[in-house]
Amino acid sequence: MARLHSDQLQQSLNKQPLAPIYLISGDEILLVQEACDVIRQAARASGFTERECYYVDKQFDWSILLSSVNSLSLFGDKRIIELRIDSGKLGADGSKAILTYVENISEDNVLVVITPKLDSGTRRSKWVKAIDKVGYWVPIWPISASQLPRWLGQRLQQAGFKANSQVIELLATRVEGNLLAACQEIEKLKLLAPDRCLSPELIANSVADSARYDVFSLVDKALSGDSRGAVRTLNGLRSDGTEPLTILWSLGREIRTLMGVYDEMEQGQSFSWAAKNAGVWEKRQPLVQRALHRLSQKQLTLLLRQANGIDKTIKGLRNANAWNELIELTLNLSGVQSIHPHNQRLSLQL
Known part of the structure; x- marks a missing residue:
C-alpha cells in the first residue's frame, strides 16, 4: 500500500485520479476527520455525489455492504462508501467482505475505511494486504508536544493571524493534547482580534486551559x-x-x-x-x-x-x-x- 502522510493527501488527490479505496487510521479525531473531508471533497469534484456511511461493530451485517455495492444507485450517481470501524478489528466475516470488495472493484464507488490506529497484527491481516494492492493508507499520527507549536503556527498563518513565538508557545500550553480545542480557540480569536494581530495578553485572557494530559x-x-x-x-x-x-x-x-x-x-x-x-x-x-x-x-x-x-x-x-x-x-x-x-x-x- 502506498503510504501517504496526511500532509501529502491533498497533493496526491490534486495530481492523481481517485484511488478505489482509502484506509484512514489514527486516534487523533480532528486530523482523521480532516483527512476524510479532503477525500470527500475530491470525490465530489470527480462526480461522486452520493455518500453512504456504515458504523461497524461486532453485530454488523457485512452482507449489507456487498449488497449496497452491487445495487445500482437510485439516480445512477457515483458513491462514496464509508466504513467506520471503531475497534479496528473486522473479524472473519469482515475480512472476507473486504477481500470480496477488492476483487470486484467498481469505478462507480470509492470506499473509505476509517479505523483507530492499527496495531502490528492488523497491519499484517489479509484485508489490509488486499487494500495494499489497490489503494492508499493514510496513517494519522498524533501531534506531539514538541510538534504542537509548529502545527499551531501553520494553523494561525492559514487563518491570517500574525503571531510571534511567545504567543504560539502560550497557546500551545493552553491546548496541549487537544487539537479540537485548538481549532475552536483559533475560530474564537477571529472574533476577538479582527485585525489578526495576537498578543500574549490576549491569549492569556481569552484562551481557556483545555490541555489534556497523559x-x-x-x-x-x-x-x-x-x-x-x-x-x-x-x-x-x-x-x-x-x-x-x-x-x-x-x-x-x-x-x-x-x-x-x-x-x-x-x-x-x-x-x-x-x-x-x-x-x-x-x-x-x-x-x-x-x-x-x-x-x-x-x-x-x-x-x-x-x-x-x-x-x-x-x-x-x-x-x-x-x-x-x-x-x-x-x-x-x-x-x-x-x-x-x-x-x-x-x-x-x-
Missing part, C-alpha cells in the same frame, strides 16, 4: 529534558484525578528500561541494538538516547531507589508526600538535581 506525555517530556513541561503535565494529571501509583509505574518502568539499555552498552553493544533488545520503539529511541547522555548509571540507580521510596510512601510505609516526591523524581529524570544525592539517600531511609 502519562506517556509526562515520560517523554522527562526523557527529553523538558523539566518545566514534565512538571506541568504531572500537575495536570493530578488535577485530572490520576492515581499516583499509575504515574510511578510509568516512570519506574522507563528508569528500568534506561538501566537495561545502559547495561547492554556497557557490555559493548551498540545503542540501537541495546534499545531494540529492551523493547524501545524506533520512534522513541532518540528520546532514550538523549536521556542516557544526560544521566549516569549512578544517577539511574538513585532514581530507581527514589521510585522504590515513593512506592512505600503511597502504600503508607513512609511518612512523606507522594506528589511532592513524584515532582522530585520527574525533575531528576529530566536532568534537574532538585536536592543533593546525599540528602536524598538519607530521606529514603526515613
